[in-house]
Amino acid sequence: MKKILIILSLFLVPNLAEAHNPGQSYLYFSTYEDRIDGDVQAKAQEWNAVLGTNLPKNFTKEDLEAILPQIHEYIRDNLTVRSELGEHPITFVNYDVLNEEGSLGTFSRILFRLDNVTTIPENLEVTYDLFFESDDDHRALLLQAYNWKAGIIDNESVHSAIFSPGSTTQELDLSKATTWNGFISMVKMGIWHIWIGIDHIFFLLALALPAVVTRLPNRKSITEILSQWTGVEKFKPAFWYLVKVVTFFTIAHSITLSLAALGVINLNARIVESIIALSIALAALHNIVPIFKQREWLIAFGFGLFHGFGFAGVLADKGLSGEYMALTLFGFNFGVEVGQLLIILLFFPVLFFMRKTKVYSYSVVIASAALILLSLIWTYERFFDVNIPLRAITGL
Structure with missing residues (x-):
């Protein structure tokens, strides 16, 4: 009763x-x-x-x-x-x-x-x-x-x-109250944070877009760039390559999240959030003009270091510091990785199905250009602590 x-x-x-x-x-x-x-x-x-x-x-x-x-x-x-x-x-x-x-x-x-x-x-x-x-x-x-x-x-x-x-x-x-319950709550927090972190999702999207296509060599003109992609033949190699890229992202943010949470390194939050926004632009630019050919994991790892400092701010806002820190960090990072993989599992089959259509090859470039514009706006807003109304950009 x-x-x-x-x-x-x-x-x-x-x-x-x-x-x-x-x-x-x-x-x-x-x-x-x-x-x-x-x-x-x-x-x-x-x-x-x-x-x-x-x-x-x-x-x-x-x-x-x-x-x-x-x-x-x-x-x-x-x-x-x-x-x-x-x-x-x-x-x-x-x-x-x-x-x-x-x-x-x-x-x-x-x-x-x-x-x-x-x-x-x-x-x-x-x-x-x-x-x-x-x-x-x-x-x-x-x-x-x-x-x-x-x-x-x-x-x-x-x-x-x-x-x-x-x-x-x-x-x-x-x-x-058990240690297992606490660990599971950290995993859930990591999953939930990656799902609501639109900047992290866009960064992953920028990395995922070219995963189901290969770039034809020596494409320089605008016309050639727009037609530089050809669809991959096999699902498994492309999928595991993207998983590898995402895992390098997790390794990187795990390192800096741990250093920040333990107080070893602390960076200015405004600078960190600005670089996170800028990371989307660089990843998307790589889709149009290759920076690291077949080395997207370098982009994921390099900017993943800054995303880790961003994650540390989340834990600090939740009051998580000192207590059960090893399990907290492991659970949160594991949750982020699970959240990322679930996103990939959701979208990758769709991308693979569309990979050989002309619409997709053009979409890679168009979507990448849109991500560049959006991320530059975010970078400006975060660095200068201002708000740019969307209607001022779109005219709506």
């Missing part, structure tokens, strides 16, 4: 998504190798109602600091965390403000750490009795923001339990 109620609650209570909701406060827990951190988030109206303060709706960090001792005392009196290890007193470590879009105003973030965590317990028994005395309709959501072993990274949307005036004690299950 309890499981049924939890499932129903996921549908009946609004999901956080990327924003907060009115009439709610939030309790986050982040579980690391040797500690558990927490975070209480609430609006000004909640604090004013229970503390008798006059915190403005859109308050600043300085405004919050003025009433911080009262907030700390109130949380200590109304938030209790226990486990099989005993009670876990709260030590406050920091505070911040979170500006939400729309009419909700600013949320406070009161950050704390649980004491008496000698090992990570299997369950937390959490009693949350904040704000209910002033608002019977108030609800608080309990969330795991981070738990590597449970496969939870940077979670802001999926809640584990709901606190209400009649249900102020809930359990947070940490027993399902």
Whole structure:
């Protein structure tokens, strides 16, 4: 019955998504190798109602600091965390403000750490009795923001339990946390990132376009360039050559991702993103005017080094640093490779089927030219931190 109620609650209570909701406060827990951190988030109206303060709706960090001792005392009196290890007193470590879009105003973030965590317990028994005395309709959501072993990274949307005036004690299950779950979550993150990374996909597309055709020698004029391609005869050699090219890309970005994640090398993000955009142009230009004949793997490897620094920014944004880093890097890189291979498996048969048509040979050049134009626009935008509206280019 309890499981049924939890499932129903996921549908009946609004999901956080990327924003907060009115009439709610939030309790986050982040579980690391040797500690558990927490975070209480609430609006000004909640604090004013229970503390008798006059915190403005859109308050600043300085405004919050003025009433911080009262907030700390109130949380200590109304938030209790226990486990099989005993009670876990709260030590406050920091505070911040979170500006939400729309009419909700600013949320406070009161950050704390649980004491008496000698090992990570299997369950937390959490009693949350904040704000209910002033608002019977108030609800608080309990969330795991981070738990590597449970496969939870940077979670802001999926809640584990709901606190209400009649249900102020809930359990947070940490027993399902395993190294395998964490590794699988990293693989999924790598796959998902390559699928949503349009610049990485375009780079792969630029490399894949000529994989099913061979270039005729000594083509210099525009007419000759447009007719320089002839379709390959066999599927398998062309497919495995493209897999080799993609694998060199993975090897390269694995090297720099590891160096950046471990703090050995750090490059300016603006420069890195600009070079990633420029890599598409060079790969596409190679399709029109050969730079490395039958050595596309050199392009993949060379620019893959910079793509790795870009991937490192993704892990940093997710708060992944230090903990289980070897498995994190291996899982993420493996996921990127799997994501790339799935893309190839999806598109390569189509390319092979079309390879001997005149449309395809012309399409290689036309598509490459389009990729060059697009990547140069991206390079300019990223390097100079500007936005070029598409209608300004297309006239639409």
